[in-house]
Amino acid sequence: MAAAYVITRSVKPEPLPYLPQHEQLKSGQEIEFDHYRESDVEELHAIFLEIVQEGQTYPHDCIESIQDFRDYYLSHDAFVVRDLSTNSVLGAFYVKPNFPGRSSHICNGGFIVKRSCRGEGIASFLVPKFLIVARDLGYRASFFNLVYVTNEASLKLWRKFGFTEIGTVPNAGNLKGLGYTDAIQFYYDLTTVQ
DSSP states (O other), X not given: OOOSOOXXXXXXXXXXXXXXXXXXXXXXXXXXXXXXOGGGHHHHHHHHHHHHHHTSSSSOSOOOSHHHHXXXXXXXXXXXXXXXXXXXXXXXXXXXXXXXXXXXXXXXXXXXXXXGGXXXXXXXXXXXXXXXXXXXXXXXXXXXXXXXXXXXXXXXXXXXXXXEEEEEEEEEEEETTTEEEEEEEEEEEGGGOO
């Protein structure tokens, strides 16, 4: 997999002191929000692999090995939601610089939710956590490069939480069963997060 930039981490930050957090979804399900653990990697990879195989939301067409997944998804900071009763991963996001050097204060985030948990409010729970975590990791802004116009759930989510639409990339992805599809870019000023 080629990338426009290779952004290596020079220093691993200290864990965020307010994690883990135990909370409850609207459904009443008891969950834990925390840094990812090594024991989560296989579940995270399985969730991501299923999403990539669906071919609708991420630009990847293949990411078979756990090492490829680690290199992409776990290269910087990743956070998960676990079911407290089963300890299984329900969803996650990563936070990493979108650009190197002078623009490394702008982060990117990648969200995944286990297929069987979609529609249960996991993503809506994760977005405010992402904004706080990204700010606390020292980022000043978030920029989502490719939100395909056919990904209605994601578009609705970013709009609901006040992300600003800053552009459209025509024919940004050759999506499975859909062909070339435009993508919207979203921005969030993290200096405004309370």
